[in-house]
Amino acid sequence: MALDKDDVAxxxxxxxxxxxxxxxxxxTDRLTSILGMIEQLQSVDTSDVTPMAxxxxxxxxxxxxxxxxxxxxxxxxxxxPATADGLYLVPKVIE
Amino acid sequence: MHxxxxxxxxxxxAAGEFSSEELTQHFLQRIKxxxxxxxxxxxxxxxxxxxxxxxADALRxxxxxxxxxxxxxxxxxxxxxxxxxxxxxxxxLDNFVAPYDAFVVEQLNGAGIITLGKTNMDEFAMGSxxxxxxxxxxxxxxxxxxxxGGSSGGSAAAVAARLAPAATGTDTGGSIRQPASLCGITGxxxxxxxxxxxxxxxxASSLDxxxxxxxxxxxxxxxxNAMAGFDPKDSTCANLDVPxxxxxxxxxxxxxxxxxxxxxxxxxLDNGVAQVIEQAVxxxxxxxxxxxxxxxxxxxLSIPAYYVIAPAEASSNLSRFDGVRFGYRCENPVxxxxxxxxxxxxxxxxxxxxxxxxxxxxxxxxxxDAYYLQAQKVRRLIKNDFLQAFxxxxxxxxxxxxxxxxxxxxxxxxxxxxxLSDIYTISVNMAGLPAxxxxxxxxxxxxxxxxxxxxxFEESRLLNVAHQYQLVTDWHRQLPATFA
Numbered sequence: 001m002a003l004d005k006d007d008v009a010x011x012x013x014x015x016x017x018x019x020x021x022x023x024x025x026x027x028t029d030r031l032t033s034i035l036g037m038i039e040q041l042q043s044v045d046t047s048d049v050t051p052m053a054x055x056x057x058x059x060x061x062x063x064x065x066x067x068x069x070x071x072x073x074x075x076x077x078x079x080x081p082a083t084a085d086g087l088y089l090v091p092k093v094i095e
Numbered sequence: 096m097h098x099x100x101x102x103x104x105x106x107x108x109a110a111g112e113f114s115s116e117e118l119t120q121h122f123l124q125r126i127k128x129x130x131x132x133x134x135x136x137x138x139x140x141x142x143x144x145x146x147x148x149x150x151a152d153a154l155r156x157x158x159x160x161x162x163x164x165x166x167x168x169x170x171x172x173x174x175x176x177x178x179x180x181x182x183x184x185x186x187x188l189d190n191f192v193a194p195y196d197a198f199v200v201e202q203l204n205g206a207g208i209i210t211l212g213k214t215n216m217d218e219f220a221m222g223s224x225x226x227x228x229x230x231x232x233x234x235x236x237x238x239x240x241x242x243x244g245g246s247s248g249g250s251a252a253a254v255a256a257r258l259a260p261a262a263t264g265t266d267t268g269g270s271i272r273q274p275a276s277l278c279g280i281t282g283x284x285x286x287x288x289x290x291x292x293x294x295x296x297x298x299a300s301s302l303d304x305x306x307x308x309x310x311x312x313x314x315x316x317x318x319x320n321a322m323a324g325f326d327p328k329d330s331t332c333a334n335l336d337v338p339x340x341x342x343x344x345x346x347x348x349x350x351x352x353x354x355x356x357x358x359x360x361x362x363x364l365d366n367g368v369a370q371v372i373e374q375a376v377x378x379x380x381x382x383x384x385x386x387x388x389x390x391x392x393x394x395x396l397s398i399p400a401y402y403v404i405a406p407a408e409a410s411s412n413l414s415r416f417d418g419v420r421f422g423y424r425c426e427n428p429v430x431x432x433x434x435x436x437x438x439x440x441x442x443x444x445x446x447x448x449x450x451x452x453x454x455x456x457x458x459x460x461x462x463x464d465a466y467y468l469q470a471q472k473v474r475r476l477i478k479n480d481f482l483q484a485f486x487x488x489x490x491x492x493x494x495x496x497x498x499x500x501x502x503x504x505x506x507x508x509x510x511x512x513x514x515l516s517d518i519y520t521i522s523v524n525m526a527g528l529p530a531x532x533x534x535x536x537x538x539x540x541x542x543x544x545x546x547x548x549x550x551x552f553e554e555s556r557l558l559n560v561a562h563q564y565q566l567v568t569d570w571h572r573q574l575p576a577t578f579a
Contacts, residue, residue: 008452011459015448017439030449042465055288
């Protein structure tokens with residue numbers, strides 16, 4: 001399937017990626033060629049096949065409902081771009 | 096000392112021929128004088144390594160050393176190392192100092208291993224040539240104009256140049272085996288779930304697996320003894336006992352049934368590589384193996400299915416890089432959306448952005464069934480091919496990579512041709528099987544790897560088969576002249 005520039009702009013928005021205007025034509029071409037290769041999948045008959053999500057077909061393991069984690073807030077926030085009073089700072093969201 | 100295998104170093108340390116401090120100093124010195132030729136390291140941990148080495152020597156003096164105590168290795172920069180920069184070769188994580196150790200790092204530290212540094216790789220492990228790294232390409236030690244392979248290219252090149260006796264790697268579509276093949280070392284991708292993914296920066300969670308990159312199969316067995324194990328922090332980690340991977344190494348392989356998939360020897364295969372693989376198969380015949388032709392009819396679908404599943408999982412995994420909690424943040428964001436978009440647009444390289452977009456598209460409304468679900472069904476067909484094959488054979492052999500490598504820059508502008516070069520490795524990840532690559536010869540001065548694929552959790556058998564081959568060949572002992 002061939003993408004156009006608007007498709008790429010929409011995908012970039014969904015992926016929260018800022019693309020430079022000048023890079024869009026090249027990205028459009030490359031994504032189109034990759035999707036063209038992926039297109040082969042459509043010709044395979046998989047009507048009776050169960051999707052495989054995981055190599056070992058394992059189910060989610062459950063653990064006992066006990067507190068196991070300790071508080072690492074200070075270590076984790078030490079590597080954050082901006083924090084104050086134990087909170088992560090971002091540009092103002094609510095007026 | 097640098098021409099020793101891990102096993103030889105272990106024996107020499109035990110015999111007191113040199114101390115861990117001397118050994119560590121020797122490798123640090125080699126990295127400092129030689130790595131400028133190949134760019135295999137992102138971060139060197141000099142002070143830390145020497146401190147660890149002194150501790151290892153003290154431990155040995157007290158009589159409680161294990162087989163890996165005091166041996167220095169390198170970690171791919173995808174493994175979190177507490178207090179050490181862990182960049183995943185991305186600008187996004189250029190300022191990221193991990194607040195904890197990956198399970199693999201913790202296990203190896205516990206075994207007394209010393210960390211020399213963190214090795215270069217493709218950004219977020221997305222690449223087959225190590226050219227997508229934010230820190231520059233890695234050069235192949237055998238010919239500096241050629242790629243090292245990827246994504247674990249720094250680990251492979253460092254071991255090939257003997258800047259480290261061994262290293263860790265990760266493999267999502269061939270990222271341990273392909274660079275091991277191109278650089279002439281031994282690399283094992285274990286069964287999915289054999290080694291914990293905790294603290295290993297996620298690319299495609301249903302495919303990612305960590306493994307050892309070493310000179311020999313025997314060394315890989317020593318590393319696996321420390322790396323494998325059950326970890327409740329990885330929900331897909333197998334809760335199975337860890338065998339002693341060294342125990343079966345010396346078993347005879349007489350009567351071993353070896354399957355050769357005809358799809359691995361078609362027109363895409365380079366002649367020089369085909370000859371090397373043929374000779375390697377002949378060696379196995381001499382060792383008493385029985386050769387059987389097998390059919391893996393869906394092999395050609397592994398690349399398209401992979402390029403749906405891996406990017407889809409990556410687009411989800413990499414959503415955590417938002418410029419808020421860690422990593423790169425853009426300057427002066429005007430609002431939250433601008434913060435997200437510019438931090439990600441500026442922090443991720445081109446290839447990573449491409450894959451995030453492919454994955455986002457494949458998962459977006461209206462396309463999920465046609466792409467992601469269909470790819471998961473095709474994945475089942477690929478796995479079924481292998482299950483049928485393993486009803487007839489014990490291991491499968493073939494080339495690791497269709498060519499012995501390519502020049503830096505040759506495929507960098509054509510992502511699709513790069514993707515197609517992973518044809519023999521990707522199906523193994525799709526199925527979740529273990530496989531290794533061993534050096535089996537050379538063509539035009541570049542190493543060629545033989546891939547050996549095993550049934551689920553049969554790493555011991557793979558290592559046994561590879562070790563028996565290495566007892567009668569010496570390709571794994573060859574060293575590039577520049578680094579002798």
